[in-house]
Amino acid sequence: MNQIKTKWNKLDNAAKLFPTASTRAExxxxxxxxxxxxxxDPEQLxxxxxxxxxxxxxxxxxxxxxxxxxxxxxxxxxAEVMPEQRPLCARLYRPRAKTLLYAVSYYGxxxxxxxxxxxxDGTGATHFLRTxxxxxxxxxxxxxxxxxxxxxxxxxxxxxxxKRYAHTARMPHGKKAKAHQLRGSKLSEAxxxxxxxSMSAGALLDAAHAKQxxxxxxxxxxxxxxxxxxxxxxxxxxxxxxxxxxxxxxYFASDSVRNFFTPIYVSYDFSRRDGSFDDILAxxxxxxxxxxxxxxxxxxxCGFLAxxxxxxxxxxxLHLKDIVMRAVYHRSISAYTATLSNIxxxxxxxxxxxxxxxxxxxxxxxxxxxCVCSFGGQVSISLTSCFTDxxxxxxxxxxxxxxxxxxxxxxNLLDDDA
Amino acid sequence: MKxxxxxxxxxxTNRQTCPLCQAQLRGEGESAFPEIKSVYNxxxxxxxxxxxxxxxxxxxxxxxxxxxxxxxLWCHYVLFGGLCFWVLLITAIRRxxxxxxxxxxxxxxxxxxxxxxxxxxVWHGWSIDFVIPCTCIIAIVALGVLGKVLRLPTGxxxxxxxxDAVFGIVPLVFYLTGLSQFVYLSLSCVAVSLIAAAxxxxxxxKQIRSDLARRFHV
Numbered sequence: 001m002n003q004i005k006t007k008w009n010k011l012d013n014a015a016k017l018f019p020t021a022s023t024r025a026e027x028x029x030x031x032x033x034x035x036x037x038x039x040x041d042p043e044q045l046x047x048x049x050x051x052x053x054x055x056x057x058x059x060x061x062x063x064x065x066x067x068x069x070x071x072x073x074x075x076x077x078x079a080e081v082m083p084e085q086r087p088l089c090a091r092l093y094r095p096r097a098k099t100l101l102y103a104v105s106y107y108g109x110x111x112x113x114x115x116x117x118x119x120x121d122g123t124g125a126t127h128f129l130r131t132x133x134x135x136x137x138x139x140x141x142x143x144x145x146x147x148x149x150x151x152x153x154x155x156x157x158x159x160x161x162x163k164r165y166a167h168t169a170r171m172p173h174g175k176k177a178k179a180h181q182l183r184g185s186k187l188s189e190a191x192x193x194x195x196x197x198s199m200s201a202g203a204l205l206d207a208a209h210a211k212q213x214x215x216x217x218x219x220x221x222x223x224x225x226x227x228x229x230x231x232x233x234x235x236x237x238x239x240x241x242x243x244x245x246x247x248x249x250x251y252f253a254s255d256s257v258r259n260f261f262t263p264i265y266v267s268y269d270f271s272r273r274d275g276s277f278d279d280i281l282a283x284x285x286x287x288x289x290x291x292x293x294x295x296x297x298x299x300x301x302c303g304f305l306a307x308x309x310x311x312x313x314x315x316x317x318l319h320l321k322d323i324v325m326r327a328v329y330h331r332s333i334s335a336y337t338a339t340l341s342n343i344x345x346x347x348x349x350x351x352x353x354x355x356x357x358x359x360x361x362x363x364x365x366x367x368x369x370x371c372v373c374s375f376g377g378q379v380s381i382s383l384t385s386c387f388t389d390x391x392x393x394x395x396x397x398x399x400x401x402x403x404x405x406x407x408x409x410x411x412n413l414l415d416d417d418a
Numbered sequence: 419m420k421x422x423x424x425x426x427x428x429x430x431t432n433r434q435t436c437p438l439c440q441a442q443l444r445g446e447g448e449s450a451f452p453e454i455k456s457v458y459n460x461x462x463x464x465x466x467x468x469x470x471x472x473x474x475x476x477x478x479x480x481x482x483x484x485x486x487x488x489x490x491l492w493c494h495y496v497l498f499g500g501l502c503f504w505v506l507l508i509t510a511i512r513r514x515x516x517x518x519x520x521x522x523x524x525x526x527x528x529x530x531x532x533x534x535x536x537x538x539x540v541w542h543g544w545s546i547d548f549v550i551p552c553t554c555i556i557a558i559v560a561l562g563v564l565g566k567v568l569r570l571p572t573g574x575x576x577x578x579x580x581x582d583a584v585f586g587i588v589p590l591v592f593y594l595t596g597l598s599q600f601v602y603l604s605l606s607c608v609a610v611s612l613i614a615a616a617x618x619x620x621x622x623x624k625q626i627r628s629d630l631a632r633r634f635h636v
Contacts, residue, residue, distance in 0.1 A: 006573060006625075008632050035450070066633045073632065076571070087454050097515035107452045189456065195437050314636040394425065394438035401427055408419070408428045411437040412451040 007074040009061065013162040013305050014259035015118040019063060019070045020322045021329040022093060025190035025386065028117040029089040030363040030371070032129045033110050037355050040106040041140065046081045048135035049104050053079055056128055058158050058257060062098045063118055068318055072118070079104060084112055088192045088412050089364035089384070092116040104132070109357070111136070117259070122343045122361065123247060124157075124257030129359075130348060137352050146349040151255030161254040165298060166305050176335040179241035179267070180231060182368055184387040187417055192364050195393045195411045196382035201374045203404035211278075213285050216342045216372075219381070220244065221281040223340055223370055224268050226395035228275055239269040243336035247344075248301070251294045262301040264291040265336060338392075339365065343373035368392060388417060420445040472500045498538065502531045518561055518570065518578035525557045525582060546592045547600040551607035554586035558614050573629045576618055580626070583618075586611030 011019075018028045053060060059079075061072035077100050084107035092101055093116050101116035111133065115125045127150050138145045151157065187193050208218035220242055227240050245261045254260055266287045273279055290296070307313055307328075316324070346359045359375040362382035371382045381400070383393045390413075401407045420429045424441035431437065432447040476497050483493035506527055513520035529550045536545035558579055565575035589604035591597075598604045618626060 005628055006632070010635065064632075066635060068634065068636045071632060071635065084452050085454065088451075094515070096513065096519070108450070110450060191454075194451075390438055397427065397438060398425055401425070405426075406428070408430055409422075409425075409437065410430045410450045411433070412454075413433070413437050414453065415433050415435055 009058070009072045009158065010160070011070055011072060011118060012160045012259045013301065013308055014121070014261060016069075016308060017325055017329050018116070018118045019093065020325040022091070022116075024091055025186075026366040027089055027091040027364040029092050029114050030117065030122070030125065030361065031089050031112055031114045032125050033112045033360045034129060034133050035110045035357040035360075036133075036137070037109065037357055038140075039109050040111060042081050042083075042106060044139045045104070045106060045111065045132075045136055048132055048139055049079055049081055051135050052128060052132045055131060055152065056124075056157065056257065057154055059102055059119060059128060060100070061119070063093055063101060063116075064098075065096070065318055068314060068316070068321070070118075070318070075100070081106065083107065084110075087189065088194055089114060089362065093118070102128075120257050121245075121247070121259045121261050122341065123249060123260070126343060126346055127257055130346065133356065134348065134352050137355050141355065143351055146351070148349070149347075153255070156255040157257040159254065159256040160258060161248065161252065161256045161260045162301055162305060164254070165248075165252045166302050167298065176332070178238055178334050179337045180227075180235065180238040181334070181337060182227070182230075182385075182387060182392070184389045186386050187388055190386070191417075192362075192384050192386060193388070193390075193411070193413045193417060194362050194382055194384050195390060195397070195409060195413065196360055196362065196380060197397050197400060197407050197409050198358060198360075198378050198380050199400060199404040199407040201377050201379045204379050204400070207403045211281055213281060214288070215379075216244070216340070217281065217284045217288050219342070219370070219372060220266055220284045220340050221277060222396055222399055223338065223392075224266070224280050224284070225275075225277050226392045226399065227337060227368075228268070228270050228280070229395055230391050231270060236271040239267045240338075241265050241267045241336040243339045245339070245341045246292065246297060248297060251297055262297055262304070264288075264297075264300075333367070336367075338368040338370070339363070340370045341372070343371065346373050346375045348375070370396075420447050472504065476500050495538070498534070502527075505531075516574065517564060517568070518575040521557050521561055521564075522578045522581055525553050525585060528553050529585065543597065543599055546589065546604070547598050548603060550592075551586075551589050551603040554582060554589075554607050555603075555610050557582050558586060558610055562614070572622060572625060576622055576626060577629060577633075579614055580618060583611035583615040586614075 022028045060075060060077065062075040062077065064071055064073050075098060079100050079102065082103070082105045084105040092099065092103060092114065101119045103114045105112045113125060113129045113132065127148070130148050134145060134148065137143060204218070205215060208215045211218065224240050224242060243263045243265055245263050248254070248260045248262060266284050268280055268283050273283070341363065343361050348356060353376055356376065358378060358380060359373060360380040360382055361371045361373045362384045363369050363371050365384050366386050368383065368385045373380055383396065385393070397407065397409060420431060420443040422429055422436035422439065422441055422443055424439045425436055429436060429443055430448060430450060432449045434443065435441060436443055479493045479496040483489070483491065506524065509523045509527060510520060513523050532545035532549035536542060561575050561579045561582065564570065586607050589598065590608045593601055593604050
């Protein structure tokens with residue numbers, strides 16, 4: 001505690017916006033949960049968490065306000081395992097409070113890891129969860145730990161990869177068109193409603209491959225179609241736009257467990273096109289092949305970097321910056337209707353995988369968000385929403401049910417919610 | 419597992435109705451999620467009562483003052499008193515997560531309000547002679563003691579002592595301009611502030627510099 005030099009980090013480029021934009025309703029907290037085959041033992045989980053926290057030093061940082069920027073500062077706080085008693089993806093960061101930016105809770109057979117997006121993205125959180133679950137299972141069943149196949153050097157983990165791969169920093173030009181927005185009455189207490197479906201990965205992949213597209217593209221088309229059917233005719237002037245975060249580690253070598261993603265936008269205009277599923281799919285595939293290109297992606301995050309490196313922007317005091325960045329953020333979110341993020345396959349060593357029933361991921365949102373991950377031949381599709389209406393979810397899951405009759409729905413919504 | 423005949427889907431829940439279509443579910447239930455109790459506004463009734471009482475008191479005092487003008491003008495004291503109360507309460511609540519920052523904020527507002535009260539109630543100079551120097555001295559001592567006793571992270575409370583020491587030098591201005599009549603406390607306050615600042619720079623200089631580098635990074 002009394003050491004002279006406190007370690008600290010600047011926020012990475014993607015994290016810069018989150019602290020200003022986070023509110024009680026939109027917390028920027030996401031949750032990974034892992035369902036095991038036996039009820040959780042809190043003491044063993046705490047021991048596993050203590051060990052895991054030591055492997056991920058950046059997770060122990062707290063968010064502070066500087067004069068010009070927010071920053072992350074090392075802290076001596078210890079994460080404590082709690083029974084799940086807070087609302088799903090509730091706020092982890094409160095202005096001026098020094099609290100850890102992640103939390104681990106359990107309920108029944110499930111371990112939940114909730115993380116504030118400032119700290120890391122899905123990849124970093126997956127590494128953390130996998131390590132935590134492995135250490136927990138190793139303790140419970142007396143199994144030896146195995147390598148999970150990610151870089152464990154602390155400096156690589158703390159790398160700001162945006163800076164590493166930025167070649168220029170130019171402001172993005174061109175105005176983004178406004179997208180169609182979902183509306184309706186919201187859940188009480190600004191809660192996040194989750195409906196998730198688990199289905200066979202094989203069935204979904206077969207369907208995607210039959211159309212010669214990727215799983216993400218197929219799901220994006222399903223989601224656009226589900227949203228599109230819901231739009232009244234007169235409101236079809238604006239396109240339905242999906243915001244799809246792309247994991248940049250697939251395009252730029254990086255072992256960072258901090259944020260390293262950039263969004264791409266897939267737009268479909270129901271007023272100009274016929275709205276058939278095949279047409280949507282064609283549009284999505286075309287956008288994917290155009291946008292998912294190393295140079296295109298680099299250009300995108302370099303654009304975001306330009307603001308951070310602008311000399312005038314840098315010396316504006318944080319209080320003013322907060323106001324500006326909040327406006328920028330609200331403008332940027334009006335450019336999309338919903339978010340789809342695919343974490344991909346979460347892998348665990350064979351010996352541990354047999355004790356795991358499922359891994360799921362979901363994200364707090366003030367719109368509609370789909371988070372997808374797959375584990376052990378099952379795809380988990382979590383739809384979170386702040387609205388009481390579940391029409392989009394209904395259409396999406398009914399469509400997916402046609403692919404796999406074994407689709408199982410789970411929800412945190414109670415009877416009086418929706 | 420429950421089943422919705424309408425959606426033709428298996429639903430794992432304790433709900434009576436389907437979350438997608440609100441049709442009745444059949445079958446035995448279990449849920450992957452706990453029922454989360456309302457965490458909303460546990461103290462909201464207390465604050466509502468307090469606010470209602472403040473407003474009622476303020477309105478009533480203005481009304482009564484106007485009814486008996488021969489008693490002189492006094493309702494503005496009540497109004498300003500209410501304002502002071504709320505400002506102090508709100509800053510205390512907002513800063514409740516950090517004791518040093520909380521103390522610092524209270525010092526700031528107490529100094530400001532005491533000056534205003536002094537001016538409102540025929541200037542005697544008690545605010546600058548007694549309240550401001552005393553508050554600053556007490557805060558510096560309290561921060562130092564609390565920091566050590568509670569083992570607060572040094573970065574947090576040292577910075578607050580420094581800021582408080584800057585406040586504590588202000589009475590020097592009162593002394594030099596001849597505003598203060600009772601000089602002992604003012605000068606003690608300036609002395610304590612300077613000594614505290616010197617101690618911090620001598621014993622924790624590096625830390626303060628690294629702290630400043632963090633807070634002021636551009």
